Amino acid sequence: MEYPPITKPPIDQFAVRPNLGEYDAARQSITWEQIRSELDGHPGGGLNIAYECLDRHLKTDRRNKVAMIWEAGDHDPETYTFEQFTKEANKVANGLRSLGVEKGDRVFMFLSRIPECYFTAFGVLKLGAVIGPLFPAFGPDAVKDRLEDSGARVLVTSPELWSKVKEIRGDLPDLQKIVLITRRKEAEPGEADEVLWDDVIANQSDEFETVNTDPEDYAVMHYTSGTTGKPKGAAHVHNAIIGHYATGKHILDLHDDDIYWCTADPGWVTGTSYGMFAPWSNGATSLIYEGGFGANAWYGMIAKHKVTVWYTAPTAIRMLMKAGDEVAKKHDLSSLRYTMSVGEPLNPEAVVWGEKAIGLPFHDNWWQTETGAIMIANYASMEIRPGSMGRPFPGIEAAIIDDEGNEVPAGEEGDLALKPGWPSMFRTYWHKKERYDSCFRDGWYITGDRARMDGDGYFWFVGRADDVINTAGHLVGPFEVESALIEHPAVAEAGVIGKPDAVAMEVVKAFVALKDGYEETEELRRELKRFAIDKLGKAVAPREIEFLPGMPKTRSGKIMRRLLKARELGLPEGDTSTLED
Secondary structure, three states: OOOOOEOOOOOOOOOOOHHHOOHHHHHHHOOHHHHHOOOOOOOOOOOOHHHHHOHHHHHOHHHHOEEEEEEOOOOOOEEEEHHHHHHHHHHHHHHHHHOOOOOOOEEEEEOOOOHHHHHHHHHHHHOOOEEEEEOOOOOHHHHHHHHHHHOOOEEEEOHHHHHHHHHHHHHOOOOOEEEEOOOOOOOOOOOOOEEEHHHHOOOOOOOOOOOOOOOOOEEEEEEEOOOOOOOEEEEEEHHHHHHHHHHHHHOOOOOOOOEEEEOOOOOOHHHHHHHHHHHHHOOOEEEEEOOOOOHHHHHHHHHHHOOOEEEEOHHHHHHHHHHOHHHHHOOOOOOOOEEEEOOOOOOHHHHHHHHHHOOOOEEEEEOOOOOOOOOEEOOOOOOEOOOOOEEEOOOOOEEEEOOOOOEOOOOOOEEEEEOOOOOOOOOEEOOOHHHHHOOEEOOEEEEEEEEEEOOOOOEEEEEEOOOOEEEOOEEEOHHHHHHHHOOOOOEEEEEEEEEEEOOOEEEEEEEEEEOOOOOOOHHHHHHHHHHHHHHHOOOOOOOEEEEOOOOOEEOOOOEOHHHHHHHHHOOOOOOOOOEOO
């Protein structure tokens, strides 16, 4: 079903930023150089994300403004002004320096959404080191892969999470210290390399001079899954803050009096780029909610804290739709003026539902871990075309190209590609330069997405060019899941695909061939699911498992996931000339 454009302006009590009111004029007037001039820059001449998000605000009236409202749902909220936040980050920087952390070292965070997670992120950046956020639902294998590949020197975590993955310690020779945060659980260091937050950070000086980092110094490392091999570390530099600030201002439309809520976990790129960097570089107040999803709980957060700008994911929106309009009507959501979605394509029905249920349509936008910031968006000041990604941000050149790198006519499907050079573009895959170089062709960055562009310059998602699984906005590599499953003594082979799902877009489905002597039983199926959850975490582990006598493979031995998916969905199998007899 096609839906007409939504032309009703979704903003009532705030003025739309005029420089995006006329899109074509904005593309001429907004430049990266002009945006860079709106930031302070480090006094030493460099650029540092933490300085732009925290330090520079202490020279203005924002010093005593609330930067973060932290809400766990089980006790009173905590608030931190920009000055208080900066002092906590300074303690982290001093504490990590006392542990020997230096500029360029990787410090990973395996934490839930507690204030210390955010203090750590900015303390690391102040020190000139590199942060590596990890999703707290990861299992030991997922954590090990990322720490091992990055050569992380320090892991900041909690006793609860560390106990879940502690078995990997012997496989991480580069890891020198584990800092345990005892906010909820008392703990004693169990090993010589384990230290307590209260001992090394809490009592440090709250004064620290942010290190003068070059714009091209590494700042953030996000791991993203591919179709083959282990997860890849997409490394971003401090220059990315220009993109975070610009899109926060012109796409999130953040104003000084906004209360902003990004529901993403900082373990994913949205939770850092738009849960931390974009709002705080714009001096906005950000709500951090540690609790899990629940329609009443989420609506209650909006009503309680008078949230004005809300950035969430399509999976969450579909779950809210499933809960029903009546749940939304029980809460006062009148503070909301602008709502957005990201992580996967937002179905048109959800855009329209938002206007019906909460009085505002959801504005979808598109970007990737590798792009670091929003590239294409449905803007607050423009009509929404339900189902569309929107139009490129000023300074971003996007196109649909064919295999030879030529732009195709409007309406034709092709590879969605971007001209390199925007500030937040990833600079490498850590230790995988060849894989990084393969992302570029004929002067374009090839996103891996298939799309089309209409005659008015709106882009429309078609599908992934590869078989990475997008489940609830999380990209899952089949190889990672397969590798975990075959470690079970009963499993001979495993093939993993994404299966369409009405709520999560896709769910992970695994096909398993058993070793001789094992029988296909429901008990074994449940055991394999538990095994995968223990190793990978619920976000990555397969939701469904089907037993097969063997996997369809090429003559070279590669499992043909394409055939598994075609057979699962009843689709044509295509070319099978390379299929093993």
